[in-house]
Amino acid sequence: MKNLSQILLIDDEAHNREALALLLTHAGYQVQSAASGEEGLELLHKTPFEIVITDLFLPGASGIDILKKVKEDSPYTCVILITGNASAETAVEAMKEGAFDYITKPLNFEKLKILVAKAMEKSRLVAENLYLRQQLRGKYKFDRIIGNSLAIQQVFSRMEKIVHTDSTILILGESGTGKELVAKAIHFNGLRKDKPFIAINCGAIPADLLESELFGHVKGSFTGAMSDKAGKFEAASGGSIFLDEIGTMPMHLQMKLLRVLQEHEVERVGSSQKIKLNVRVISATNADLEEQVKKGHFREDLYYRLNVIPILLPPLRERREDIALLARHFLQKSCNEMNRPLMSLSPAAMRALEAYDWPGNVREMENVMERTVALTEGELIEREDLPSGIGGHKEDPLSLLGPRVTEEGVDMAQVISEIERHMIREALDLGGGIKARAASLLSINRTTLVEKIKRLGLE
Incomplete structure (x- = not known):
């Protein structure tokens, strides 16, 4: 500045x-x-x-x-x-x-x-x-969302198509998949980038206070309302409002939210005056809203109003090819923040990370790498340095083979690709990142190795 x-x-x-x-x-x-x-x-x-x-x-x-x-x-x-x-x-x-x-x-x-x-x-x-x-705007560029997998590339493709529209967006995904990061990337790269981005977690605010937080109130409308207060929708005027955990919103507020989306105006609690709105609505949930609609826990008409353009964020276990990329990214980030020399992951530690199911997804990955950097001495992270739930169990010597053959069958090409991916990473680690050395360790030509690196997205 x-x-x-x-x-x-x-x-x-x-x-x-x-x-x-x-x-x-x-x-x-x-x-x-x-x-x-x-x-x-x-x-x-x-x-x-x-x-x-x-x-x-x-x-x-x-x-x-x-x-x-x-x-x-x-x-x-x-x-x-x-x-x-x-x-x-x-x-x-x-x-x-x-x-x-x-x-x-x-x-x-x-x-x-x-x-x-x-x-x-x-x-x-x-x-x-x-x-x-x-x-x-720099912090929330698309390239800050890490991943080379087909699943995450499809997310990028959809974001690029909608970023310059004003359509209502519903972001779906498990906890920790980066829903708010995607919402911010859409806002700060879109038409409203110079206007406010207001986020509110609908599940973190008691139901009796959520209405006032969203829509505002006038003085004396309820006990404790000592003065007029604008709600989050008014605060987001001209910009975007991000309604996180929208699936937790009580039914009576769902009706009022539906009216706001239909009429593009809001009434503060205790007032009949209508305030015109110009706000883009981006909502997110880790719940199955379609199932909630069937059970009568979420309004069907509101669901269709919110779900104009859906974005589905895949869990980390469904894009395992991104795990190594994310691990190295968060490892470097944590080392920089703690003023530590850049650390590296042993092949066994990387295999453990890739084998783990990551129920907390990318958020859990970031926390694990921060904790590991803080507690590990030296510059090489071994399997034993990882939290016990990830690296503590004994490594199965057949773990590289992936899923066993069952009556349902198995995708052999995918399993072979995973084995190739693991072996190439190990060879590159042992060869200090030099492709010629890695190719020699794998007994293949350097050009063959380069082609495999490109095909497997390991560049």
Whole structure:
């Protein structure tokens, strides 16, 4: 984020400009001056300013012209207008165009100092907010969702198709599969990326408070309602609201939510006034909503309203080819956060991770790698260093063979691919990542190894 600390002063009257610049400098501000609107615009093009103080009436480009240009190019810069004509019409026009405030001649410097201090605070808050949003957009890029498997690539494909739409989305998946990460990636890469993203866990808030949290309330509508309060839907105006664990919502609130989705308006608890909404709704659940509909626990009409575009996140046990990739990613992340040298996983430890079913999915994987890095001495993680539920049991010498042949049959090609994948990883680990050495250990040509690496998604 840029460290802005300057004021631009534009006034065509030299004595006023010089006197005001001197006073502001003595007050602790850095000031640059311009004698015309054109000169001021040129300085704005070269240098970022927190505040612009400009006379309203200038030869050439006027104060309103300066204001419009600033609002177009620099949303964190506040503009204070100086006018000798304190007409209501002038003030209204300036405020409509986005002026922070205006002050009339003759200038009261103490009043101006108060205005400048307030404008400086607002400018820095807006700049910080913009910076944080840029950081969030980087944090929630699609490439932050890790995986090369076909299952996760299908998720990426669907996300790319819907990111620039405003359709309602329902994200389905077990706990820990990354539903909120997907919701944020869709929002921060979409049409509403510069507007709020508001998340609420419907299962974490008591039913008697959830209605107020979602839709707001007016003073006196219930015991403890000491003042009016906007709900999450209002807070998300122009942006997106993420309703996590939507399957836990009580039936009476489901009806009200359905009405909000249909009418695009909300009523606060205790009020009959309708408030128009412009919000994208993204919901998520680890429950089987279709089964809940059949049992009468979830409204069928609401289910279809929410399920306009479904995204199904596969559990980690159904995309085992991504386990090694995720393990190395979280291993590096944990090492960086703990200022540890980069650690590695032994072949036996990696096999244990890939054989585990991961009931907590990606979230569990991240926690396991953090715990393992914290408790392991040295730079190589062995099977015994993993939590007992993952690495503590004795390794089955036939574990690489995968599922046994049963009456239901087995996908032999998939089993062979898994065996190849394990052996190639071991050879690459033992060969220090050098493909020629790994190929020699496997008694195959280097070109054959390269082709297998590409085919198995191990690049």
